[in-house]
Amino acid sequence: MIYPAVYLDAASAEPLHPAARDVLAAGVERGYADPRRLHGPGRDARLLLDNAREVVAASLGVRRDEVLFTTSGTAAVHAGLLGLAPSTNSAVVTTAVEHQSVLDAASWAGLPVRSVEVDATGRADAGSVAAATRAGRTGLVVVQQANHEVGTVQPVDEIAAGLDGVPLLVDACASMGRLPLPAAWTAVAGSARKWGGPGGVGVLVVRRTARWRYPFPAPDPTERTDHGFTHVPGALAAAAALQAVVAERDDVGARQRELIDLVRARVVAIPDVDLVGDPVERLPHLVTFSCLYVDGEALVTELDRRGFGIASGSACAVDTREPSRVLGAMGALTHGNVRLSLTRDATREDVERLLDVLPGVVSDLRAEVAL
């Protein structure tokens, strides 16, 4: 199997952080047993799991008993939303650019949803969110810290200040580790593979004071437990990666910010490109743009052929006829879309190589349709 020479899709999955590699191997070796058992291997697994929880808590600045491990970021959003939503009589207020997992969980539980529009950068206005929570019975507000497709950061602290006691679930799947947690929230969801932990591990942080109930079949739903049997080696590796990512975030973030600024500056020079998302209040490592008249699938395929692994939010590139809800809600062009996201060790050379080939690839694809 040949992997892309330059992988620019860290927002889908960041490669395993070097700090997590040995830890994962050690976890597999020593953390296989059931951490609830009273024998030696069980105690070993329990020790590793407690350690993982402690490290995640310290990295996020929360209490150890507030950290729950799930099987993915999506599962963390599901458990957060379903565990906090009080009843089907009250609505979930959210924004038009949330991850699909939010809508799926609400619809699965039969919860009415009130969605707040966003501006052209993808930002929701805190006053509009507050107004939406007052527009009818509201059980829960769900807002992402930063958008997974365009990187725009939401004014979560401002939103939290206007909620009048309604619980707030923050979806931090795209941002956890890369940005400090917002100040006020009831629960926060995160996804380990997006910060350089292994796949199959998510984190749900629930405030001790929150009225959260375990929303899946369980003997005692008031007990705060991980989602399913905890993947102990995965949780440990996720914790090690998170700790390392937080420690290096200022340096890595500053370097990524500069490289994304370079991409933004160069991409607008290509004719008929719609550069999307907030230029400043954004994730450090991600940029999205759409190329007029270009088929997103063809663009991704052609860039892959030239050694660049890049994602697209265009309908034709993700095997569905429905265009990206995020791009649509922002009024952005939905076809010919590319989302470029940098790994922690992406170099200026990688980025410049892409920027050198991109204008030619776009104009060749346009030439094929005689435009």
Added chain:
Amino acid sequence: MTVAATTLDCRGMPCPRPIIELARHLTDVEPGAVLGVASDDPAARHDVPAWCRLRQQEYAGEETAPDGVPVYLVRRLS
């Protein structure tokens, strides 16, 4: 009600074909007149207005053809 001088039949065309047809045929109508784009591609609902913004033309709203297919209206400004 806005009346389209001409309507492009883009039924069955996947994105970005309807937008390519729009770009090719806008000059079929006089400046100030309206070109319709009949398209059942869900992306067109977002991409026709976005195209108007990028190309400095006026998006004049959406109507429905007798067969239920949306018709997106573009007023040619230049």
